[in-house]
Amino acid sequence: MSLADAAETGSFRQQCRRQLARPVADRIRFGFFRNANPVRDGNGNRSFDSTGEYRRFCERNFPAYFGYARPGARDRPE
Amino acid sequence: MTDKTFRPEQARLVADAFESHGVEYLFIGKSGAILLGYPGATQDVDLFPRKSPENGRRIVSALKEIGFALSEADEADVVNGKDFIQLSSGPFDVDLVFAPDGIENFDKAAERGVRIDNFPVMSIADIIASKRAAGRKRDLAELDLLEEFREVYEASWPNKRK
Numbered sequence: 001m002s003l004a005d006a007a008e009t010g011s012f013r014q015q016c017r018r019q020l021a022r023p024v025a026d027r028i029r030f031g032f033f034r035n036a037n038p039v040r041d042g043n044g045n046r047s048f049d050s051t052g053e054y055r056r057f058c059e060r061n062f063p064a065y066f067g068y069a070r071p072g073a074r075d076r077p078e
Numbered sequence: 079m080t081d082k083t084f085r086p087e088q089a090r091l092v093a094d095a096f097e098s099h100g101v102e103y104l105f106i107g108k109s110g111a112i113l114l115g116y117p118g119a120t121q122d123v124d125l126f127p128r129k130s131p132e133n134g135r136r137i138v139s140a141l142k143e144i145g146f147a148l149s150e151a152d153e154a155d156v157v158n159g160k161d162f163i164q165l166s167s168g169p170f171d172v173d174l175v176f177a178p179d180g181i182e183n184f185d186k187a188a189e190r191g192v193r194i195d196n197f198p199v200m201s202i203a204d205i206i207a208s209k210r211a212a213g214r215k216r217d218l219a220e221l222d223l224l225e226e227f228r229e230v231y232e233a234s235w236p237n238k239r240k
């Protein structure tokens with residue numbers, strides 16, 4: 001591990017310790033947000049017979065940069 | 079962009095409503111990790127309910143109580159426990175994941191889970207295992223940080239369940 005990596009890891013661990021010391025309400029306040037979310041592209045509900053079917057839906061319908069594809073899966077052209 | 083907002087009281091609303099209706103479930107995924115104390119951020123809530131018609135009916139009642147508009151088809155999907163249900167018709171987004179990747183069954187996950195206030199949460203080990211099994215790029219990119227968090231989390235609670 002390089003010094004830079006070690007410093008980054010130490011910094012992240014400090015973040016973890018600070019967050020663990022916070023009450024749940026603060027964890028939620030800092031951790032949950034609402035933003036434009038193209039994956040939830042409307043108010044419609046969706047259901048899938050299997051989690052695999054959901055994964056394939058994401059891989060077919062969302063661009064690769066959303067990160068929903070598994071490595072090696074065919075990514076939708078961007 | 080919708081005008082939905084996620085406020086702390088809404089997370090508690092889910093937990094309170096599910097508890098009052100006797101729903102058996104766990105917070106999972108990044109939302110579960112955040113409740114455990116992971117310093118990340120997410121836009122929705124992922125829940126792992128026990129798959130049973132009775133539990134499904136309880137979920138429907140609880141969701142309607144907190145403002146989700148569910149069609150008859152939506153209700154049937156929940157009661158029948160379709161493996162993955164995305165709900166966007168409420169005050170905030172919820173994913174019901176009846177069959178999360180990498181988790182053998184609800185009973186075992188619940189046994190390993192923890193309770194933070196009245197939030198039942200999947201164990202950090204199971205959250206990591208599930209993300210690893212899902213294998214999506216967005217999950218894999220976060221695994222190193224989740225593992226780091228797990229070490230700090232477990233060290234901070236030496237006498238409690240992990």
